[in-house]
Amino acid sequence: MPQTQTFAGRFDQIRHICHFVVSGAETAGFDPKTRFHIELACDEACTNIIEHAYGGEGNGTIAVRWSVEDNVFRVDLSDTGRPFDPTAVSAPAPITPQSTINDIAVGGLGMHFMRTLMDEVHYEFSNAGNTVSLRKWIPPTGGTPVWWYRLSDGVLLVRARGRIDQDTLTPLETQLKTLLADPQPAIVIDLAAVNYINSGGLRALVTAWRTAREKGGNIVLIHLDERVREIIGMVGFDKIIRIDDSLEAARRRLAAELNP
Amino acid sequence: MDTLDIHVQNYPSVDVVAVTGRVDSSNAERLESTLGDLNARGRSKIVVDLSGIDYMSSMGIRALISAKKSSANRGGNVYLANPSSVAAEVIKIAGLEHVFDIHDTVVSAVASF
Numbered sequence: 001m002p003q004t005q006t007f008a009g010r011f012d013q014i015r016h017i018c019h020f021v022v023s024g025a026e027t028a029g030f031d032p033k034t035r036f037h038i039e040l041a042c043d044e045a046c047t048n049i050i051e052h053a054y055g056g057e058g059n060g061t062i063a064v065r066w067s068v069e070d071n072v073f074r075v076d077l078s079d080t081g082r083p084f085d086p087t088a089v090s091a092p093a094p095i096t097p098q099s100t101i102n103d104i105a106v107g108g109l110g111m112h113f114m115r116t117l118m119d120e121v122h123y124e125f126s127n128a129g130n131t132v133s134l135r136k137w138i139p140p141t142g143g144t145p146v147w148w149y150r151l152s153d154g155v156l157l158v159r160a161r162g163r164i165d166q167d168t169l170t171p172l173e174t175q176l177k178t179l180l181a182d183p184q185p186a187i188v189i190d191l192a193a194v195n196y197i198n199s200g201g202l203r204a205l206v207t208a209w210r211t212a213r214e215k216g217g218n219i220v221l222i223h224l225d226e227r228v229r230e231i232i233g234m235v236g237f238d239k240i241i242r243i244d245d246s247l248e249a250a251r252r253r254l255a256a257e258l259n260p
Numbered sequence: 261m262d263t264l265d266i267h268v269q270n271y272p273s274v275d276v277v278a279v280t281g282r283v284d285s286s287n288a289e290r291l292e293s294t295l296g297d298l299n300a301r302g303r304s305k306i307v308v309d310l311s312g313i314d315y316m317s318s319m320g321i322r323a324l325i326s327a328k329k330s331s332a333n334r335g336g337n338v339y340l341a342n343p344s345s346v347a348a349e350v351i352k353i354a355g356l357e358h359v360f361d362i363h364d365t366v367v368s369a370v371a372s373f
Contacts, residue, residue: 011286040350043317047285095355101328109318109354116353245355 002067009079010057014046017064021075024066028073028138037117038075038136044110045077045086045132053081053130071138071149080129086111087123094245115248120152146171148179155186155251161193164201172201176208185217186258188250192223197231209241217258218242220250265312266294274305274370276341280312283320291320295327295338304336307369313347321354328360337361341369 005020007013018039025035046062054060063078089111093103114121120135137149139159145168148158156179164172179185189205191197197205209219220242224232232238244250264287265280275298283291298306308324310316328338339361343351351357363369 011284014285015282036346036349039315040317040353043284047317047319050285095359097358099359101325101332101359104325104329104356104359106322106326106329109321112355113318113353 002065004063004065006061006063008058009050009054009060009062009081011047011050013062014043014050017046017062017077018042020064021066024068024075025073025136028068028136029141030073030136030138034136038073038134041114041117041134042075042077044113045134048084048086048110049077049079049081049130049132052086053079053084055081068138071140073136073138075134076131077134078129078131083125084130085123085125086114086132087121091115091249116246119157119247121248144171146175148175151251153251153255155188155254156182157247158187158189159193160189160191163196163198164194165196165198166200169198169200169204173204173208176204180208180211180215182215182217184215184258185212185219186254187212187217187219188244188247188254189219189221190223190247191221191225191228194228195225197228199235202232202235202237206237206240218254220244220254222247222250264290266291268294268298270303271370274307274373275303276307276309276366276370278309278312279320280314282315283313283323284315284317285319288317288319288323292323292326295323296330299327299330299334299336302334304331304334305373306331306336306338307341307363307366308338309341309366310343310347311341313344316347316350318350318354321350321356324360325356337373339363339369339372341366 007017021042022035022039025038049062050057060080065076067074092105092108092112118134119137122133124131140147145162146160148156151157179187212219222244263281264283267278269276331338341363342365
């Protein structure tokens with residue numbers, strides 16, 4: 001059952017909006033860290049609405065609706081302000097270890113947070129106003145080590161957790177094999193929750209990557225922790241398989257290279 | 261905690277700003293103006309103690325970025341000290357963990373000026 005509540009468009013209301021949304025994230029079964037990420041994304045979206053759609057505080061309301069549908073947690077934030085599409089805001093210049101404070105812009109972080117913390121950010125404008133829709137895919141319960149989703153643009157998002165070693169290799173290979181049956185597989189493998197990968201796991205990734213390339217598709221990796229990045233770098237696989245910073249960046253590049 | 265508390269301790273050449281609680285769009289302006297006021301008074305060597313942060317949105321990061329920029333323009337800097345796990349994570353999400361100088365303790369941050 002979707003839940004709806006309307007709040008005044010003031011900065012001091014945002015924490016209450018977040019509280020309402022986090023109760024939904026709890027219902028969806030997200031862990032505390034993911035709930036915090038959803039809270040932050042929601043905060044940033046509401047801040048944008050008040051600053052940009054309403055041009056300040058006290059100029060309208062924010063209608064909040066959250067729902068759990070299939071395996072997606074969805075938050076819709078609607079206002080009656082002037083058209084403002086946060087998804088049209090371009091990503092900030094990439095930050096490298098060499099970047100200094102002079103390279104960093106003061107603003108524009110809000111959309112970066114939303115893109116980084118949620119799986120999908122959509123925007124719609126109608127006669128009634130703007131609606132920003134934040135979506136996060138819900139992981140399966142139980143100990144499933146590998147699972148996947150088909151995103152709205154057809155990209156296949158694979159997530160894994162824990163160690164990728166002899167115990168989890170078979171589920172990984174089985175899932176990848178299913179996905180590689182796509183005519184032009186565009187696969188993003190999110191390794192955020194993976195803390196170790198052995199040589200068998202690396203081999204499985206490279207084999208799958210080769211098959212995807214042969215079919216005109218691609219496989220990219222995102223959210224590598226330092227240890228996994230080190231392992232992949234040690235064997236030189238980072239020169240073969242692309243590693244992107246975020247799901248958003250990975251999808252943008254896949255869309256550009258696969259549908260030129 | 262749902263409030264923001266900002267405490268400034270002046271030392272001879274460095275100021276330590278302890279930020280506690282929640283920094284979001286309803287109150288980040290206070291952090292920005294506290295840091296801006298120090299700069300306006302010619303105090304540009306600043307340590308921001310983030311150990312008491314319970315929550316921080318990008319508005320908090322924004323205040324830290326602009327303070328670091330204006331301190332750097334005056335020959336100083338803003339160093340961060342002992343960030344709570346939440347503060348450290350938000351800095352990482354912003355991609356700024358290498359841009360900010362982050363110290364384990366206030367003392368080592370002050371000492372590094």
